[in-house]
Amino acid sequence: MVASFSNGLSGAEPRAGRRNLKGDMREQAILECAYEALRKEPMRTISIDRLAKGAGLSRSSFYFYFESKWQVLSALLSSVTDDVFIASSMIFDRPEGISPEAAIEHAVSEVVDVWERHGHVLREVGDAAAAEPALQAQWDRILGRFIDAAAAAIERDRSAGVALDGPPARALAAALMWMGERNLGLMTMRSANAIPVDEIVETTTTVWLRTVFGLEYRGGSARS
Template identity: 30%
Template sequence: MSAIRSRRAPTKGDQREQALVDAARAVFRDKPISQVTIDELAGAAGITRSGFYFYFESKQALLAALVDQGIAEADLEMAEWLASDGLDRDALRRSLAAGLARWKVDGRWLREAFLAPDPGPDVMQVRDRLVDKGCTLFSTRIQRDARAGLTVGGPPALLARMAVNLRSTMFAEVYADPAAFDEDEVLDTLTDAILRLVYGVSPAPTPR
């Protein structure tokens, strides 16, 4: 007997919905979210304006779907370190390197989602979801190490928020002015800064 599939194959509707998400990612790379219209997003996906509203009720709903994918991508990037224990500097650096690579491509809309001081209510709602998810994963790991007596004092949730915000702020800086930074120096320094924040120490870098 053949194995039962755990997930149905994508329908045409699924594919069109994903096409809209992919189109939004491309459009938001080049233009501020607030200036992008529904017509632009629909046209980039090759569908009509009415077709857009069949899949998403608003631009904010489409942005939320894009952010959900971004969260999943960030989870995958950090998965190795989040699943390990203790400092594990090499795993953390690899995770940060993967995140920085994504920011170098999608930095425009990620900066709006994370760091714009007044992005508007739609983007602010998405930002809260993004930050809360990332902080929860960091906090869970810190709590595990805190129980083992490995971390510095301080609430794990607060330490996690500091680490997540430090990561996002530095990635945004590199996106905004990549010529100003040596990428290896950024990754080494950011890795050690997060480890010192959470553990009070950092190991010597592994020679590359």
Template identity: 30%
Template sequence: MPKPLPTRSRYTGGPSRGEVRRELLLQTLEDLLRTQAFATIEIADITRTAGVSRSTFYFYFPSKAAAVGAMLGDVFSEVSAVIDTWTGLGETLAERRDQLFESFEQIVSIWREHAHLMAAMFDAASTDDEVRGMFDDHMERFATDSAVRIQQEWEAREVASGPDPEALARVLVGMNVRALERDMRSIASGESAGDDGLAHVLAYVWDQILFGTN
């Protein structure tokens, strides 16, 4: 089973002083990422902007990459909720196809809402083993759930199965990630507002694999 990504705190009786500081650091980093590349942000920038000491930052996070990993927990929790809905088998073919296209619209929307953070995540994953491990674990969960969904659909429609569902799912998830990364980097750099047709194109590929329809 993949290990869960850390998330921002969910307060049930009011945040403690430590929780407030931790959230302040995370929010400060996310704000800085809207105007600066991850590689150019120093821990001193975060602490100075947040108005706390450098030792305070290290009390909560061993590195700025670890802080990015903590923020990613919330984003991937949102994506996981969408995936959970999509992997539930609808009663009719039309319902299942609608679920697929709606899910991709939601997933692309979530990634774009956090475009600067997601671009930073890719940067952090290239240099930080912990962030890379968390990201890989989450992608593995997507692939595993998708493989189950592919097998379910083939069995429900009583059609001859194609390649191994797990191998196929990993290729498809990898395709999604590469396309989403390009889109996020384009948005984060200010080059564009994103590809308007991205969600439909990704869903179309999955639609052809699952349903074999036009």
């Protein structure tokens, strides 16, 4: 069962007067129908009639909630990437007493789990973004949020003497985040060039530790 998609369209405010409990349930039904349909086929072949029917609505009722099927994909993207951001939180805001290794290792494991659940949506965004400028702009904003959060964490650790000096924090964060994004995308496409799932945690944690902290990965032994 898909999680509740309640965060709206690309972070936009809901249209005045249209939100109520029944409306939220109908919007949720459209999103759930699209989420499941995308497991089997791309959005370009999924009709609005199908999404409306799958949600128990008429075609005209669909347009009360979404202007297009691409706006449905936008809403799914917002919700899925919120889950990815939460999964990454130990990288961005490491709890006191948790080592960099333990925090990064945990975050990478969580992100991989989330990506494996929602990868069919993220794969579709990657395919559709080139033809949908608004979707591409949304994806860029989302990646910017991740990069900014990682850069702030690197700057905090540098100020505390925990992280190494080096390239500008945002440039370094961008390199690390794009590395992760590209590999997860390849994993979703089942590319032979993706890092195998059973090697992602060790590989990604090693890169982060060496690059940001000058530390070696000890295979999950560091917990303090």
